[in-house]
Amino acid sequence: MHLAAIALYSAVFYVACARFVFHADTKTRSMRGARGRGVRRWWPELTFAVLWLAACAALSVTSLSHDVIWQLWIARQMLGGTDLYTGIIEVNPPLWFWMALPVEWLARATDIPAPRMMVAAMMAFAGLGLALAATLLAHETPRRRAAILFALVLAFLVLLPLPDFAQREHICLFGPMCYVLLAAQCADGRIVSLWQALAVGLLAAAGFALKHYFVVVPVVL
Numbered sequence: 001m002h003l004a005a006i007a008l009y010s011a012v013f014y015v016a017c018a019r020f021v022f023h024a025d026t027k028t029r030s031m032r033g034a035r036g037r038g039v040r041r042w043w044p045e046l047t048f049a050v051l052w053l054a055a056c057a058a059l060s061v062t063s064l065s066h067d068v069i070w071q072l073w074i075a076r077q078m079l080g081g082t083d084l085y086t087g088i089i090e091v092n093p094p095l096w097f098w099m100a101l102p103v104e105w106l107a108r109a110t111d112i113p114a115p116r117m118m119v120a121a122m123m124a125f126a127g128l129g130l131a132l133a134a135t136l137l138a139h140e141t142p143r144r145r146a147a148i149l150f151a152l153v154l155a156f157l158v159l160l161p162l163p164d165f166a167q168r169e170h171i172c173l174f175g176p177m178c179y180v181l182l183a184a185q186c187a188d189g190r191i192v193s194l195w196q197a198l199a200v201g202l203l204a205a206a207g208f209a210l211k212h213y214f215v216v217v218p219v220v221l
Helices: 002-021 026-041 043-059 066-079 095-110 114-136 142-159 168-187 194-208 212-220
Strands: none
Touching: 043 114, 043 142, 066 095, 066 114, 095 114, 114 142, 114 168, 114 194, 168 194, 168 212, 194 212
16 A cells, blocks of 8 residues: 555655646646656556556565465475485476466575565556556557456456465466467557567467466467
């Protein structure tokens, strides 16, 4: 909640200073008008950045399922030198456990509980997915961008996190959602930059590889 309060305080403080405290000449007012048009143009992204910060604070104390706790426990044993599939009996593919290794390592290095570090990592993934989606939607009108980003926020931070926070289904949302948007851009004949394609492809590949039937999405597209 502190992060959300800081963001709200900063926005209110800036508007108050800009409009009521400091006097501006004609040139400054013109520049301020240009900035205002920029703010109006990008209000969906600014709004959802604040919502993301609020979600980070609200979900920082969320409980993780036994599957995720098991994932973190296996990562801790692997960092201690135990071999997966020999010293640890497990039938799932290794990628999900490999993803937990940097989370467990950072938890050790910072003395932050591993479950809390996992929540922070998931929120970072969600923020990256939303940022990539915003770059792919830059050509759309503000209202249309707001509607699509609102749907993504519901999916990333509200609907699936309730029962499946940090599960493989949750992780798989971040990249493939952007992958669908990227496919739509290409189908419409829009030019997509190389860095956008690479970023979306890498993020989506990590999600698609978590379970074999996730490959249905890129195959169908």
